[in-house]
Amino acid sequence: MNEWHFPRPALAEHYLKLLNLGITSSLAIIAPRRKGKTLFILQDVSPIAQKNKYIPVYASLWQNINAPHEGLILALEEAIEAIDKRAVISRLLQAKIKKTTISNELLGKMEVEFADSPTKPTNEELAYLEKLLSELEKKAGKKTILLLVDEVQHLATSKKFDSLTHTLRTMLDKRQGSVKTIFTGSSRHYMNILFNEPTSPFYHFVETVPFPELDDKFLAFIKKTLAEQHDIAVTLPSLSRAFESLDYSPYWMMKLIANIVTFKMTVLEAHEHVLQLLEAAEGFESVVKKLKPIDRIVFLALCAEKNPFSIELMEQIGRETSVKGVAANVQRSIQRLSENHLVSQIHRGKYFIEKPGLRRYLIEAKSAPEGT
Ligand SMILES: Nc1ncnc2c1ncn2[C@@H]1O[C@H](COP(=O)(O)OP(=O)(O)OP(=O)(O)O)[C@@H](O)[C@H]1O
Ligand SMILES: [Mg+2]
Incomplete structure (x- = not known):
């Protein structure tokens, strides 16, 4: 559709194959913001899925950021309506592609990542969700429903969304043959809480797959x-x-x-x-203003995949800042970097950089203000 869309059919086919083989019924694609996840799902995965007897149903949990269940309800209602009217599912997907492209241009998209007044779905809404999926399943006949749930990290951002998370997991668990799911999301921190915490309903339910950079x-x-x-x-x-x-x-x-x-x-x-x-x-300028000199050193070390607790780094901290180069200070610095969503620590000793462009900015902004 779009002359500038670079297609990745092999990657899409690879993911679909994992679902077809029955190794898992749910995949998760995690990549930072603005890496092309949504368009990949809509423009690459969906058409190939359709050719393979799937009915792709795309739902964004940010449809209403305060009520993520609404995005799922709407997507299922639309899919049922399309089948009833014998409309082409791909037209529905085209509309979503257009909407994504437009919303990418909206100012302030990066800031509205959290619900300001999260709402718990009512029991009726949760029951309705289940009913919609059953209805769609019946209408799908021999085809398999491929639920594409975008911005899934959102489920882990508020306790108010816990009942929805439970319901979703139960709905999918019951239908492992007839409904498959691809989750997409951008926060490693929240996706980790959702998929890898033993207390989460999705624990061990979802296979996380890598999403390679464009090359x-x-x-x-x-x-x-x-x-x-x-x-x-x-x-x-x-x-x-x-x-x-x-x-x-x-x-x-x-x-x-x-x-x-x-x-x-x-x-x-x-x-x-x-x-x-x-x-x-x-907002790099204001981010950098909040960083203490030790935070910059630690952040750059983490970017370079160096051990932040090495003797060399502690010596550098002692030399270049007004604080002592000791482990406790490095630990506190990592804590600050995490709280500001600049890095995240998923496993012990393994860090992810959440604002990669900041590295270049820090290196080039030599005139950065000094603080303590
Ligand atoms: N395969 C591609 N070829 C060309 N341009 C692309 C491709 N994928 C994405 N883009 C460009 O990048 C923009 C962002 O893509 P997309 O919305 O899919 O990213 P995202 O990872 O879902 O972002 P977010 O995390 O903010 O939701 C698109 O509007 C488009 O301009
Ligand atoms: Mg997206």
């Missing part, structure tokens, strides 16, 4: 589309440099392309412009 083939596709559709020549190394510094985010890369096509910028000009947009959107 050189994506860049070659961009180069080719620019040349063939817009008569613009660019070099691969310049695209590659830009893509790396934009943290391999297709969202920011497409912003860069838009600048090249619309304003006839060079790759370098567009690259610089988009970096500024990214920094503003992520």
